Amino acid sequence: MATKAQYVFFRESLMRWHREQNDRSLPWKGERNAYRIWLSEIILQQTRAAQGLDYYLKFTRTYPDIRSLAAAPDEEVFRLWQGLGYYNRCRNMLATARFISDTYQGRFPDTYDEILALKGVGPYTAAAIASFAFDLPHAVVDGNVYRVLSRFFAIETPVDSTEGKRIFASLAQELIDADSPAAYNQAIMDLGATVCTPAAPLCMFCPLAERCAAYRQNLTGLLPVKEKKLSVQTRHFNYVVMRSGDSVWIRQRKEKGIWQDLHEFLLIETPEAATLKQIEKEIKQLTTARVALRHIGSLRQRLTHQLILSEFYEAQLSAQLTVPDTEGFWVDISELQRFAFPKTMVSFIAAHLHG
DNA sequence: AAGCCGGGGTC
DNA sequence: GACCCAGGCTT
Numbered sequence: 001m002a003t004k005a006q007y008v009f010f011r012e013s014l015m016r017w018h019r020e021q022n023d024r025s026l027p028w029k030g031e032r033n034a035y036r037i038w039l040s041e042i043i044l045q046q047t048r049a050a051q052g053l054d055y056y057l058k059f060t061r062t063y064p065d066i067r068s069l070a071a072a073p074d075e076e077v078f079r080l081w082q083g084l085g086y087y088n089r090c091r092n093m094l095a096t097a098r099f100i101s102d103t104y105q106g107r108f109p110d111t112y113d114e115i116l117a118l119k120g121v122g123p124y125t126a127a128a129i130a131s132f133a134f135d136l137p138h139a140v141v142d143g144n145v146y147r148v149l150s151r152f153f154a155i156e157t158p159v160d161s162t163e164g165k166r167i168f169a170s171l172a173q174e175l176i177d178a179d180s181p182a183a184y185n186q187a188i189m190d191l192g193a194t195v196c197t198p199a200a201p202l203c204m205f206c207p208l209a210e211r212c213a214a215y216r217q218n219l220t221g222l223l224p225v226k227e228k229k230l231s232v233q234t235r236h237f238n239y240v241v242m243r244s245g246d247s248v249w250i251r252q253r254k255e256k257g258i259w260q261d262l263h264e265f266l267l268i269e270t271p272e273a274a275t276l277k278q279i280e281k282e283i284k285q286l287t288t289a290r291v292a293l294r295h296i297g298s299l300r301q302r303l304t305h306q307l308i309l310s311e312f313y314e315a316q317l318s319a320q321l322t323v324p325d326t327e328g329f330w331v332d333i334s335e336l337q338r339f340a341f342p343k344t345m346v347s348f349i350a351a352h353l354h355g
Numbered sequence: 356a357a358g359c360c361g362g363g364g365t366c
Numbered sequence: 367g368a369c370c371c372a373g374g375c376t377t
Contacts (some may be wrong), residue, residue, distance in 0.1 A: 045372070045374070046370090046374090047362085047363090050364080083362075084361080085360080085362045085363085092374085119374095120375085121374085122375085143373085161356090185372095198369070198371090199366055256376090257359080258361080301362090303361055304370095306361090343363095
């Protein structure tokens with residue numbers, strides 16, 4: 001059972017360790033500007049610091065304040081976000097930038113409840129902004145915190161259960177150093193990221209090891225507990241790259257689901273792997289024009305929850321035919337760079353479409 | 356409460 | 367190949 005003394009040990013040892021680390025190697029650490037903190041937190045949701053770093057630099061350079069982001073065209077912002085994934089974040093980020101520009105006259109809200117109400121901002125991000133920008137005593141609970149707390153206190157409640165979320169949020173809030181919320185939040189996440197790592201944690205260098213329940217009972221490999229296991233769905237995409245001279249036909253994915261708002265070529269999804277003949281048959285349903293397909297490549301893309309097997313076909317057309325029931329359009333190949341595509345599509349375009 | 360949403364690093 | 371990442375939204 002956790003005692004008050006353990007809470008004090010945890011808090012004070014963690015803060016002492018953090019003071020001695022003196023780690024300020026990432027540009028958003030120590031940042032006080034709410035806009036830049038918000039931007040970094042959105043970019044870093046479910047994203048490693050190393051992966052988000054270049055995007056953070058691009059966005060802060062291109063949009064130095066929230067009004068400049070709010071004023072930017074959707075397509076330009078999505079193009080800047082291209083390759084980072086979870087594109088809902090980008091859409092919500094834009095909506096929030098415009099909301100703050102319009103409703104708060106560009107001034108970032110400075111209360112926890114107002115921050116939490118913003119689109120794309122949940123409990124974690126609200127606590128991060130509130131503490132880092134405004135010194136408000138709200139404890140962050142992210143993957144790092146689940147790991148550190150579940151191990152130190154040997155909590156076996158699944159972190160992805162409703163009860164687990166409640167327990168860890170409550171515990172984190174009990175532990176926070178209310179005199180230095182920003183430093184405390186930074187400290188616990190740094191510890192999780194550098195010492196209390198998912199696999200092979202560096203317990204020999206951990207300031208909490210001496211009273212860590214998981215370390216003492218050899219349970220670090222079993223904690224934290226997660227109850228949901230993800231299922232990976234296999235999908236078969238058949239892309240038809242319709243070309244006419246130097247132009248190519250693309251469309252924006254408006255339907256809910258993967259890659260919403262990004263662009264793509266004519267897509268025919270089939271329940272199983274399809275042959276060239278089958279795809280040609282599908283094309284015949286769309287147009288009376290004679291379309292000859294040529295297979296030009298394959299792509300295997302492994303995502304967290306889907307395995308996407310793509311086949312690419314090229315169709316050379318004599319005229320820019322219109323595809324019924326779609327909102328696609330023809331664009332010069334040299335202009336493709338203005339539009340955001342899924343990451344693997346960008347590689348494919350670079351390899352196969354040179355005008 | 357459960358499902359969905361990208362891309363990449365690590366072991 | 368499995369797991370995870372400075373989570374949040376939708377249904």
